[in-house]
Amino acid sequence: MRFDILTIFPDFFVSPLGAGMIRRAVQDGLVVIQTHNIRDYATDKHAMTDDRPFGGGEGMVMKPEPLAAAVEQARGNGGDARVVLLTPQGRTLNQRLAEELAGEKQLILVCGRYEGVDERFRAAYVDLEVSIGDYVLTGGEPAALVLLDSVIRLLPGVLGCGDSAENDTFSRGSRGGLKYPQYTRPRIFAGREVPDVLLSGDHAAIERWRFLAAVRRTISRRPELVAAMELTPAELKLLRENGISLPSAGVGGD
Numbered sequence: 001m002r003f004d005i006l007t008i009f010p011d012f013f014v015s016p017l018g019a020g021m022i023r024r025a026v027q028d029g030l031v032v033i034q035t036h037n038i039r040d041y042a043t044d045k046h047a048m049t050d051d052r053p054f055g056g057g058e059g060m061v062m063k064p065e066p067l068a069a070a071v072e073q074a075r076g077n078g079g080d081a082r083v084v085l086l087t088p089q090g091r092t093l094n095q096r097l098a099e100e101l102a103g104e105k106q107l108i109l110v111c112g113r114y115e116g117v118d119e120r121f122r123a124a125y126v127d128l129e130v131s132i133g134d135y136v137l138t139g140g141e142p143a144a145l146v147l148l149d150s151v152i153r154l155l156p157g158v159l160g161c162g163d164s165a166e167n168d169t170f171s172r173g174s175r176g177g178l179k180y181p182q183y184t185r186p187r188i189f190a191g192r193e194v195p196d197v198l199l200s201g202d203h204a205a206i207e208r209w210r211f212l213a214a215v216r217r218t219i220s221r222r223p224e225l226v227a228a229m230e231l232t233p234a235e236l237k238l239l240r241e242n243g244i245s246l247p248s249a250g251v252g253g254d
């Protein structure tokens, strides 16, 4: 998969892309990531990428021409790219959207600044607008990194088969709910023991315990996710047998 990142701060990406999973995915040839400095596509002699808003008001607006030229350049590198603008006004990123984007051949990620990009660039070039949550960042760069990370880890071959994405919180193995709690050595830490069942070697019992713990945790922390959990009749029976009743959305608490 190919990512082109359009930004006025290409340096922002150097260290995060050079570490951990993303670095390995690039080294293994599973992803190609190229940053483009929007300033390089500016046409005027001062290499301006933003300007004052028509109609007055605070802040600066990103000019459309450099953004458009950068998108055209990035497109030339691949096939049919999807152009994604990172903006707090976009569709909120979640696991489902990350999975959808992981199916694309090329994403062009446009990092807008908070004050905004010219509306005509958005209308003419942007296929999808994405936000990473209901809070304000100074620019789309941290959001682009979050999107990049969430998508790249889903690509075949990126995660070792030992830690597949299948059982992640929010993913299919977790029925769209939260993941069960995890333990490692030592068996006693801060006076707290690892649950006996996890040491029992009884894989069916461990799986049951993990399922119940995951559902309890989802009910307590994210009750709004419970309604969407797809549970089999056998799983619903297991919940009933363990005195767990599914709340309707909006009910929660420990």
Ligand code: 6GU
Residues within 6 Å of the ligand: 085, 086, 087, 088, 112, 113, 114, 130, 131, 132, 133, 134, 135, 136, 137, 138, 139, 140, 143, 144
């Ligand atoms: Cl994508 N951009 C900015 N500037 N702020 C945000 C955001 C994006 N997502 C959440 N807050």
